[in-house]
Amino acid sequence: MPCYNEDDALDHFWATITPHLDALGVQWDIVFVNDGSSDATLLKLVQLHRADHRAKVVDLTRNFGKEAAMTAGLDHASGDMVVVMDVDLQDPPELLVKMVELWRQGYDVVVARRVSRLDDTQLKRVSAGNFYRVFNRISPSKIPADVGDFRLMDKRVVAALRALPERVRFMKGLFAWVGYPTAVVDYERPVRQRGMTKFNYWRLWNFALDGITSFSTLPLRIWSYLGLFVAFIAFIYGVIIIGRTLILGIDVPGYASLLAAILFLGGMQLVGLGIIGEYLGRIYSETKHRPIYLTGGLYGFAPDEGEQK
Incomplete structure (x- = not known):
């Protein structure tokens, strides 16, 4: 009791x-x-x-x-x-x-x-x-x-x-x-x-x-797959940008979309680090x-x- x-x-x-x-x-x-x-x-x-x-x-x-x-x-x-x-x-x-x-x-x-x-x-x-x-x-x-x-x-x-x-x-x-x-x-x-x-x-x-x-350990594995997915999307988007530049020439950069992408990816990285930190904290507690x-x-x-x- x-x-x-x-x-x-x-x-x-x-x-x-x-x-x-x-x-x-x-x-x-x-x-x-x-x-x-x-x-x-x-x-x-x-x-x-x-x-x-x-x-x-x-x-x-x-x-x-x-x-x-x-x-x-x-x-x-x-x-x-x-x-x-x-x-x-x-x-x-x-x-x-x-x-x-x-x-x-x-x-x-x-x-x-x-x-x-x-x-x-x-x-x-x-x-x-x-x-x-x-x-x-x-x-x-x-x-x-x-x-x-x-x-x-x-x-x-x-x-x-x-x-x-x-x-x-x-x-x-x-x-x-x-x-x-x-x-x-x-x-x-x-x-x-x-x-x-x-x-x-x-x-x-x-x-x-x-x-x-x-x-x-699935939360850690999810972030591995999510990182691969984001990297794949970034690669495809890079190919599209290169193709547009070669065909249409250099366009005026979109600062708003660029800022949104940076903030989104930065937030994802912080969440991923937080999940890793949860596991590291438990490892730290066990090793003491x-x-x-x-x-x-x-x-x-x-x-x-x-x-x-």
């Missing part, structure tokens, strides 16, 4: 989810990851741990982002099956019974898929749909549309995810990349009951860029080999468990 400034939601979440987990008839615990919250989230998490040791807490030294927080949770989870979900209860705990049942039938991964996005704005619905279409066209690892982070995974899937060394992490893509037999459970996503969403359109845009550049996250405290774990990855 990644947590960032969720002190308003934690008590309600704990009171809601524990009866559902007890009804499963299994031993369970919850690994909460405090992702550098600036409110009373850590204090409430520690109180939950002291009241019930099945609540375990991984406290990160600062806000590393949800992808790193999920990685920290998976690193510290030790069950035969692991569920990733949020504390805002938009991931309904009622689905856990069906997900565990499918796991017992032999599925290594059980994902929850939203059947509608009526609670989202029109802009978010359109942008999300376009992202899934674009990503699945250009990436060999296909992401099921309208499937978020809410999923159940067998311990061998978690072990495979732990073995992936990326620093710039797009977890939806990593979940899809590892594969394994997967079942889908459809559900109606309820509205958030406590707290505020931490994502805005700018963060979602950057999130989409991370996903595309992490799992496909910095930890994905650092932990400032562990509650409910053995003292010798690692503090960083």
